Amino acid sequence: MVAAPVPSPGMSERSVANVSPTRLLVARHGQSEWNVIGRWQGHADPPLSDEGMRQAADAGLSLGMFDAIWASDLQRASLTANIIAAILGIGPVLIDARLRETDVGPWQGLNHAEVEAGWPGFLAQRRRPDGFEPYDDAAERMLASFRDIAAENPGGEVLVVSHGGVIRAVRRLLGAPSGHMPNLGASWFTVRDASVVAGDVVRLVDTEATGMAL
Secondary structure (H helix, E strand, O other): OOOOOOOOOOOOHHHHHHHOOEEEEEEEOOOEHHHHHOEOOOOOOOOEOHHHHHHHHHHHHHOOOOOEEEEOOOHHHHHHHHHHHHHHOOOOOEEOHHHOOOOOHHHOOOEHHHHHHHOOOOOOOOOOOOOOOOHHHHHHHHHHHHHHHHHHOOOOEEEEEEOHHHHHHHHHHOOOOOOOOOOOEEEEEEEEOOEEEEEEEEEOOOOOOOOOOO
């Protein structure tokens, strides 16, 4: 953990806060019930599966301490965060709806076969239907949340529990590799003022990729 610097004479509070960046470990939630059956989730709110709750507990046992813990308001993320927070003895979990998954519009609740039947060729061509939130828009709202979280924890380390699709969207927007992220996969981000840099991708538990990121 990076300690906050001691102010020197004539050094403003704003400049002190800017000396050390804030590091965010942004994790995908545990396995949800819709991950198991392969349905696009988006802003839908299916619960964690029993396996997802176990994954969250295993992640909590593998992690060190953080200055704060934030989560999406969707229960698959907020419950993951609360399980981890209870194990680490930190909290309360702070909620920000900007950390939600990408809104998948008319694909919400559908499986791959149903999407293919309704929108032939879209998946293979990486096309998205009307009403599907543009990935860059989803990434920008996430980045706005990151900056606000960092402003509240200057020079600290914060755990953020969000969603695979939108984490990948942020990494793509920042020019970083953005492969599929399994449940409890995570990405480091460094925030200094308005600048956000994507760091390493890690796995908090030993899981296989399940379902789809969205």
